[in-house]
Amino acid sequence: MGFSQVLGQAAVVDNLKKQLEHGKVVHAYLFLGPKGIGKTLLAKIFAQGLLCSATAHPVPTDCADASLSQVDPTTNAPFPGNQVSNGPIFPGPNAETFSPGDPASAHSVPIDSADASSELGGYAAGSATSGPAAVGSSEGSSYDGPGLTDSAAATLSPEGSSSGAASTGAAAVGGADRPCGRCSSCLRFSSGNHPDFLHIQPVKNSISIDAVRDLQRDIAVKPFHRGRKVYLIDDCHLMTVQAQNALLKTLEEPVGHAVILMTADSGSQLLPTVLSRCQQVILKPVSINLLEEYLQKKYKASPGYISFAAAYSHGIVGKAVEVVENENFQQQREEIIRLIHSILQGDSTSIIKNTEFFVENEDRVFEILDFIILWMRDIIMLKEWPQGALINVDKRNMLAKHAINFTTGCIKYIISIIEETKQLLLSNSNYRLTMEVMLLRIQEVVTCRQW
Numbered sequence: 001m002g003f004s005q006v007l008g009q010a011a012v013v014d015n016l017k018k019q020l021e022h023g024k025v026v027h028a029y030l031f032l033g034p035k036g037i038g039k040t041l042l043a044k045i046f047a048q049g050l051l052c053s054a055t056a057h058p059v060p061t062d063c064a065d066a067s068l069s070q071v072d073p074t075t076n077a078p079f080p081g082n083q084v085s086n087g088p089i090f091p092g093p094n095a096e097t098f099s100p101g102d103p104a105s106a107h108s109v110p111i112d113s114a115d116a117s118s119e120l121g122g123y124a125a126g127s128a129t130s131g132p133a134a135v136g137s138s139e140g141s142s143y144d145g146p147g148l149t150d151s152a153a154a155t156l157s158p159e160g161s162s163s164g165a166a167s168t169g170a171a172a173v174g175g176a177d178r179p180c181g182r183c184s185s186c187l188r189f190s191s192g193n194h195p196d197f198l199h200i201q202p203v204k205n206s207i208s209i210d211a212v213r214d215l216q217r218d219i220a221v222k223p224f225h226r227g228r229k230v231y232l233i234d235d236c237h238l239m240t241v242q243a244q245n246a247l248l249k250t251l252e253e254p255v256g257h258a259v260i261l262m263t264a265d266s267g268s269q270l271l272p273t274v275l276s277r278c279q280q281v282i283l284k285p286v287s288i289n290l291l292e293e294y295l296q297k298k299y300k301a302s303p304g305y306i307s308f309a310a311a312y313s314h315g316i317v318g319k320a321v322e323v324v325e326n327e328n329f330q331q332q333r334e335e336i337i338r339l340i341h342s343i344l345q346g347d348s349t350s351i352i353k354n355t356e357f358f359v360e361n362e363d364r365v366f367e368i369l370d371f372i373i374l375w376m377r378d379i380i381m382l383k384e385w386p387q388g389a390l391i392n393v394d395k396r397n398m399l400a401k402h403a404i405n406f407t408t409g410c411i412k413y414i415i416s417i418i419e420e421t422k423q424l425l426l427s428n429s430n431y432r433l434t435m436e437v438m439l440l441r442i443q444e445v446v447t448c449r450q451w
Helices: 010-022 039-051 164-168 184-191 209-219 241-252 288-298 303-312 317-325 327-345 350-360 362-384 393-405 408-426 431-448
Strands: 028-032 197-200 229-233 258-264 279-282
Touching (some): 010 039, 197 209, 209 229, 241 258, 303 317, 303 393, 317 327, 327 350, 327 393, 327 431, 350 362, 350 431, 362 431, 408 431
Parallel strands (some): 028 258, 028 279, 197 229, 229 258
16 A cells, blocks of 8 residues: 555645655644545555654654653663653654654644645645644635634645744654555554554444544553554544544644544534644545546546546546446446436326336435436537537437437426426425426426427
8 A cells, every 4th residue: 555546636645745754744634525535545545654664753743742852762761962751652672763842733724735736636735743734725625624824833835845833843754655565564554453553434424422432542552563553533524523522632632642534525514623623634536637547547448438437426536436347337327328318208108117217216316316417418518519528428429319309498497407306305305296297397398399
């Protein structure tokens, strides 16, 4: 497992690697982005890098209790001019070097990513040794944090240079790229048996306060291997309010040897106090061209279907991979296309049959309706901008036939009918009746063709 596995997040990856290289690590990170973008993958790679024993690691320098002086790893004695309180905290031949750090700042500072942005949608990563900072820009996305400003906070520029209180943090540590994938720590991590890594996942779409209390009890135990423990909380937006409040105490009073990584689809369900105490790592969709190139190299599907998968996923790597690999999806897509063709034929006798299709697929009705809207969008694209980018690019001939038979106004009105139907379903209306009315209204549009 390595950073090379992360697609289309070049600036974010580069800056996280620099934080590992220079030892500018904070006590909490929050990876934000849509489902399937690769948040958990990136967080696990970063966790493996934090635990990698290829070179020595300083503890997070923004922790209040990280005021540890440097010690000689061979004698466990302080270097000249240094004071060690109660002896070295991690005695033995694996003792590491540490530098004093200032208490954590209470606010996150969004970092200007203008210089670090790229066609891949990557964002500049920030690092603060005196307080958390945001990695990337939240502009134009639903993952924006509170964006509070604190004069005590320090940021890391896209080129990796630190400013403010970061100069008082841990000394830079050079050496091999991390994670190396070869050391004993990396091998333990890859096998899922690393004693200093704890992965917390939702149970029944919720993370309870008990899970957080288990984490806090584990933090109190000293690291087993290299002087650092890493905790990954997946889908932390599913934490209950009680769990978030319990975690807040740990974030406000960080332990020197612990780094907490969290992933979330959006920060809107997290408490502002939790958001402000994490360095936000914001992942955005990758470019369609890059995603299409990646899929072509990895899979043997037809070029047309690869192009469809890349466009349909809107740059979400995980979704694109699922579209290509899942044979059921391909079959279901063909069924929906046949349904659309039947609806646009305007045959009143097919309404009962089409209603039954929706009844049988009630559990994924919104997915079906969204696909129909995308199909209608492609019809409009062919009519108004023939050279425009289609989503169902492999079905251009069928789309062209539909485009000839209907005006743009008709297609727009059909889309509005489907959107109204989605709203009715969200308000718990009678399902079968709602679908029958939708089909009857669309048939009226198809028959008249005057909108």
